[in-house]
Amino acid sequence: xxxxxxxxxxxxxxxxxxxxxxxxxxxxxxxxxxxxxxxxxxxxxxxxxxxxxxxxxxxxxxxxxxxxxxxxxxxxxxxxxxxxxxxxxxxxxxxxxxxxxxxxxxxxxxxxxxxxxxxxxxxxxxxxxxxxxxxxxxxxxxxxxxxxxxxxxxxxxxxxxxxxxxxxxxxxxxxxxxxxxxxxxxxxxxxxxxxxxxxxxxxxxxxxxxxxxxxxxxxxxxxxxxxxxxxxxxxxxxxxxxxxxxxxxxxxxxxxxxxxxxxxxxxxxxxxxxxxxxxxxxxxxxxxxxxxxxxxxxxxxxxxxxxxxxxxxxxxxxxxxxxxxxxxx
Numbered sequence: 001x002x003x004x005x006x007x008x009x010x011x012x013x014x015x016x017x018x019x020x021x022x023x024x025x026x027x028x029x030x031x032x033x034x035x036x037x038x039x040x041x042x043x044x045x046x047x048x049x050x051x052x053x054x055x056x057x058x059x060x061x062x063x064x065x066x067x068x069x070x071x072x073x074x075x076x077x078x079x080x081x082x083x084x085x086x087x088x089x090x091x092x093x094x095x096x097x098x099x100x101x102x103x104x105x106x107x108x109x110x111x112x113x114x115x116x117x118x119x120x121x122x123x124x125x126x127x128x129x130x131x132x133x134x135x136x137x138x139x140x141x142x143x144x145x146x147x148x149x150x151x152x153x154x155x156x157x158x159x160x161x162x163x164x165x166x167x168x169x170x171x172x173x174x175x176x177x178x179x180x181x182x183x184x185x186x187x188x189x190x191x192x193x194x195x196x197x198x199x200x201x202x203x204x205x206x207x208x209x210x211x212x213x214x215x216x217x218x219x220x221x222x223x224x225x226x227x228x229x230x231x232x233x234x235x236x237x238x239x240x241x242x243x244x245x246x247x248x249x250x251x252x253x254x255x256x257x258x259x260x261x262x263x264x265x266x267x268x269x270x271x272x273x274x275x276x277x278x279x280x281x282x283x284x285x286x287x288x289x290x291x292x293x294x295x296x297x298x299x300x301x302x303x304x305x306x307x308x309x310x311x312x313x314x315x316x317x318x319x320x321x322x323x324x325x326x327x328x329x
Contacts, residue, residue, distance in 0.1 A: 010312060014277025022049055023066060023323050060076050068319065079141075089231070093316050098312075110248070122137060122203075125160055165196035216231060249270055257269065263290070268282070
């Protein structure tokens with residue numbers, strides 16, 4: 001294949017630019033070879049393919065890239081992969097604002113360290129409940145095995161895991177594994193030198209975030225009069241958890257979230273992997289223009305580098321269709 005690649009997603013901004021490229025490559029390769037795969041199969045293949053750069057990512061970005069539909073948000077669930085329509089309330093829009101700090105997941109270990117900490121936490125929780133932990137790699141798998149609610153899992157985290165960081169030696173002692181097994185079975189190539197692991201905080205964030213996602217969907221489905229404010233509150237709680245428990249924010253993201261809330265957003269949080277990239281804010285439609293002006297003046301214009309790219313860094317986002325192929329007649 002001879003290919004020309006173009007795009008308008010700001011790179012390293014937490015807006016799935018890498019997944020967009022991988023999904024585009026997968027779709028074009030399928031078409032060029034006259035194959036036929038379902039959107040779900042393509043999403044799963046592309047999620048697996050993207051991990052070859054060394055980042056132990058999930059499959060959410062690839063899934064929404066293929067399964068998105070115009071006019072509706074989607075609840076993405078795994079094992080098996082499925083997408084459910086979520087109708088967002090009228091009267092509010094989502095605004096993306098880039099803090100202009102770039103985060104290259106493949107060139108750093110921040111992302112993989114969190115994956116490793118969640119993996120260890122899953123095994124510690126499984127072990128505490130007498131499950132065979134060797135095959136369990138994810139916190140969600142432990143919940144499924146225990147047939148427990150997210151609230152039950154949050155209580156279990158508090159019961160089993162202590163807030164202080166765990167050493168390698170402590171994890172090995174609890175799980176009954178050797179230091180060599182710890183390195184080969186639990187760590188990734190770029191996390192071999194990590195000595196301490198914050199298991200309680202990471203597990204608390206993951207289960208809490210999952211609960212907020214379901215709460216968000218329930219609010220959208222039930223449509224109470226104050227739904228926009230309730231959804232905004234959930235977004236604010238999400239950012240606080242990303243900042244304090246998962247520790248994947250950065251000073252610029254926190255500053256931008258604060259500015260967005262002061263400028264009229266009902267909710268604002270980092271999006272993507274974190275440590276840089278973008279904030280997504282829920283803004284009442286009638287406050288959109290004043291919000292745009294206030295954020296522009298408070299965050300972008302005082303800095304010449306940010307001011308130069310403000311048009312690409314601050315924009316409204318709407319649910320659109322997923323990846324598609326356009327063929328010339």
